[in-house]
Amino acid sequence: MKAGIVRIVFPWLSDLAGAWIFYSVLPAWPWPRPRFERIARFAPWIGLWIGVLQALLWWGLSGLGWSDVALAPVVMAVGIWLGGGLHQDGLMDTADGLAAGAARRLEAMEDSRVGASGALALAVVLLLQLAALFQLHEQAPLALLLAGFWGRVSPLWAMARFDYLRSDGTAGFHRRYGQPLWDVVPTVVACLAFAPFVAPLPLLIGAPVAVGVAERLGRRLGGHTGDSYGAVVVVTEAITLLLLAGLAAAN
Numbered sequence: 001m002k003a004g005i006v007r008i009v010f011p012w013l014s015d016l017a018g019a020w021i022f023y024s025v026l027p028a029w030p031w032p033r034p035r036f037e038r039i040a041r042f043a044p045w046i047g048l049w050i051g052v053l054q055a056l057l058w059w060g061l062s063g064l065g066w067s068d069v070a071l072a073p074v075v076m077a078v079g080i081w082l083g084g085g086l087h088q089d090g091l092m093d094t095a096d097g098l099a100a101g102a103a104r105r106l107e108a109m110e111d112s113r114v115g116a117s118g119a120l121a122l123a124v125v126l127l128l129q130l131a132a133l134f135q136l137h138e139q140a141p142l143a144l145l146l147a148g149f150w151g152r153v154s155p156l157w158a159m160a161r162f163d164y165l166r167s168d169g170t171a172g173f174h175r176r177y178g179q180p181l182w183d184v185v186p187t188v189v190a191c192l193a194f195a196p197f198v199a200p201l202p203l204l205i206g207a208p209v210a211v212g213v214a215e216r217l218g219r220r221l222g223g224h225t226g227d228s229y230g231a232v233v234v235v236t237e238a239i240t241l242l243l244l245a246g247l248a249a250a251n
Helices: 002-023 040-063 068-082 086-100 102-110 116-151 154-161 172-177 180-193 206-221 226-250
Strands: none
Touching: 002 040, 040 068, 040 116, 040 154, 068 116, 086 102, 086 116, 086 206, 086 226, 116 206, 116 226, 154 206, 154 226, 206 226
């Protein structure tokens, strides 16, 4: 019986340990040994945890008298650092690829140099996130949880719906090892588990955003790459924050 339990549980823990390392700069776990195959299913969990850390920082600095104008950029910077800048890099590469046109799209996305389109895309998204956090005020910490969670749901939809565009791409393993129908289970569990803590804000507002952004970009590119997986995370986060800010202003 014990051996059977280990065989069932250990792969999940190994995948979660791998997701922890891949999607964040947080220290690796001492156990179990990480596995980097089916880690995408745990990305929303990691996003939720990063959101928790951002929320705690917001509450802590707010208690020390920091204003929203000072809090928002600091909390955003910490969030980018915790994620290793992985998704922001994907956004810039994707924007450069879209600007280059269909013939040179993948070539431009592979170029390590950042073009004007990539820099502008990141600047616009960051400004929109800042504006949303200013508007959200005391609701910002909970909004960060939701944005971090739904932002990382978006690539799951992209992986389930669209082909991977690069045969030798480093992020191709996400699509190759993914099992979309099963991978959504941890996401639903996480969403339900945190429902009591986000009652003041609409829990599911980011769901259609996550699907819509992944769908729109997938159709525009004719598929997805590791860069566009990162892009949909950042764009979904920004739109989710803006929608929550709009609702907060209306109430």
